[in-house]
Amino acid sequence: MALTSQQQIAGTTDGLLEPSVGHFWSLLKPRVMSLVVFTGFAGMYLAPVSLHPLVFAIALFAIAAGAGASGAINQWYDRDIDAVMKRTKTRPIPAGFMAPAEALTLGLVVSAISVLLLGLSTNWLAASLLAFTIFFYALVYTVWLKRRTPQNIVIGGAAGAFPPMIGWTAVTGTLSIEPLVLFAIIFMWTPPHFWALALVKNDDYARAQIPMLPVVAGATETRRQIVIYAVLMAPLAVVPSFIGMASLSYGVVASLAGAVFAGLSLKLWRDGSDKTAMQLFGYSILYLFLVFLGLVIDRFAAGWMVV
Amino acid sequence: MMQPRNQPKTASEMQRMRKGRNFVLLGIIAGLAALFYVLTLVKIGGAS
Numbered sequence: 430m431a432l433t434s435q436q437q438i439a440g441t442t443d444g445l446l447e448p449s450v451g452h453f454w455s456l457l458k459p460r461v462m463s464l465v466v467f468t469g470f471a472g473m474y475l476a477p478v479s480l481h482p483l484v485f486a487i488a489l490f491a492i493a494a495g496a497g498a499s500g501a502i503n504q505w506y507d508r509d510i511d512a513v514m515k516r517t518k519t520r521p522i523p524a525g526f527m528a529p530a531e532a533l534t535l536g537l538v539v540s541a542i543s544v545l546l547l548g549l550s551t552n553w554l555a556a557s558l559l560a561f562t563i564f565f566y567a568l569v570y571t572v573w574l575k576r577r578t579p580q581n582i583v584i585g586g587a588a589g590a591f592p593p594m595i596g597w598t599a600v601t602g603t604l605s606i607e608p609l610v611l612f613a614i615i616f617m618w619t620p621p622h623f624w625a626l627a628l629v630k631n632d633d634y635a636r637a638q639i640p641m642l643p644v645v646a647g648a649t650e651t652r653r654q655i656v657i658y659a660v661l662m663a664p665l666a667v668v669p670s671f672i673g674m675a676s677l678s679y680g681v682v683a684s685l686a687g688a689v690f691a692g693l694s695l696k697l698w699r700d701g702s703d704k705t706a707m708q709l710f711g712y713s714i715l716y717l718f719l720v721f722l723g724l725v726i727d728r729f730a731a732g733w734m735v736v
Numbered sequence: 737m738m739q740p741r742n743q744p745k746t747a748s749e750m751q752r753m754r755k756g757r758n759f760v761l762l763g764i765i766a767g768l769a770a771l772f773y774v775l776t777l778v779k780i781g782g783a784s
Contacts, residue, residue, distance in 0.1 A: 447744055447753055450760050483778050487771060542768065550775055 448526040456504055456521055456532055457497030457539070464717075465496040465592045471721040472596025472611055475674065475728055480551070480600050487550045488599045492592055494543035495559045499588070501536030502567040505529050507575075510637040516630060536567070547599060555599035562591040576638070579645040582627075586619030587612075593721075607674050610665070617662035618717055621655040621694060625710040628652070629703045652698045655709070659694035663687025666720050679727040686719045 469492040473485060480488065504511065504520055512523035521527050540563050548556030570585030578584075590612045597608035627634060627641040628648055634641040643651045666687050670680030693712055697705040744750035 447750055448757075449753065450757055481778055483774065487775055546771070546775075549772075550779075 445528060446524070446526050448521060452521040452526045453535065456501045456527075456535060458500030458503075459497075461500055461589075462493050462497050464589075466493045467718070468611070468615065468721055469493070469592040469596040471725050472593030472608060473600050474596075474725050475593075475607065475611075476597045476600035478601055484550050485600075488547055488555070489596070491543045491547035491550065492559060492595055492599070494539055494546070495563050496592065498536045498539035498543055499563045499566040501532050501539065502563075503571045505532040505536060506567070506571050508532075510576075510639060513637040514630075514633045516633055547595075551599040552602045554602060554604075555595050558591060558595045558598055562588055562595065565591070577640065579640050579642040581640070582623045582642070583620050586616055586623075589619055590615035606672060607669070610668050610672065610674070613668075614662065614666050614720060615717070617658055617665055618713065621658045621662070621690075622710065622713040622717075624651050624655050625697070625706045625713065628697075628706040629710075648701060652694075652701060656691075656694045656698050659691045663691050669724060675724055675727045676731065679723050682723045683720055686716050686723075690716050 466489060469489055473480070473489065479485075504522055507517075508520075508522040508529055511517035511520050517523065522529055522532055540560075544556050544560045544563070547559050566585070566588035570581065570588055574581040574585050593611035593615070594604070594608040597611070598604055624642055627643050628651055631641075631643045631648070635644045642654060646654075663684075664687070666683040667680045669675040670677055670683070690709075690712065693705070693709045697709050744753050
C-alpha cells in the first residue's frame, strides 16, 4: 500500500521527524570540532619531530572525530536541558529528528574508531589521551560536573585543552613541558570565554537549572572571576617565548593580544553590559586563534630562516 | 540549524532521503576501509 500523507509517513518513523545527514553532522558539534582541529594541528606542527603527511592528516582526523564523538554523547545526555534552552532546543534530539539511542550509538562508535585510528596511526599514548579526553568530556564534565557545580566550566575546560597535547604526543610519543603550556593556555582561557557568554545567556541557563557561575554567584562575582582568569592567562600565553618554543616576536604579539583581553575584561567588570560581554566573548575566540596561529607562524618562519 | 521544512511529504521522498543517507554511510565505511588500507601501506613502508 502506497504511503502518501505526512501522517502515514510519521507513523512509520515512531513519531520522529526524518533526519538528514546534516542532523547527524550537527550532532558532532562541528564548530567545536573546528577549534579542536586547529589547536590539535598546532600541537602537532609545533612538535620538534615530524610525521609522514598522510599519517599527520589521519591523526588530526582521529582527534577531530574523537571530539565530535564526545559532542554526540554530550547531546545524548543533555537532551532534557537542551530542550529547555533557547540556544540548544533546535539540536537534533530535542527537535525530534532522532532517538537518543541513535545519538549515543553514533557517539560510542565514532569514539571507538577515533581512538583505534589514532593508536594505529601514531602511538597508544596519544590514543590513551584521546580516550581520556572523551571520557573526561562525556562523563566527568557532562554527567558529573555540569549540573552540580559552578566550577563546571573550570574543571571541564580541561577536556577542551587536551587536543594540542594529544597532537604533540601523537607526533613525539612523549609528553613534555611544551604541550603542558599549550594545555594551560586553553585551560585558563576557557572560563572567561564561557562566562562572558553565560552572563548574556543567564536566563537560559537559569531556566535549565544549570549552575553556571552567573546563575549561582551573580553577575558581579562572575565579572570579577573573569578579570582574575584573564589576568592570569595573558602572561601564560607569553611563556612559549621563554622556554625556547617561540621567538620574542611571538611574545610581543601574545603580550599585546593578552593586554587587549585583560582590558576588555576590566571594561566588562566596570560597565557590566551585555554588549561588552559579547565583545569579550567574540574577542576571546579571536585571541585563541591569534595565539595558536602566532605559534605556528613563528615555527614556520624559524624553519624558513634556517633553510 | 536544520528545520522541519526538510521533511519529506510523500513516501517516495522519504525513501529517497533514507537511500541518500544509506549511500553516505556506505561512503563513510568504504572511506574508513580505504583509510586503514592506505595507513597500513604507509606504516609498512616505514613512515613513523
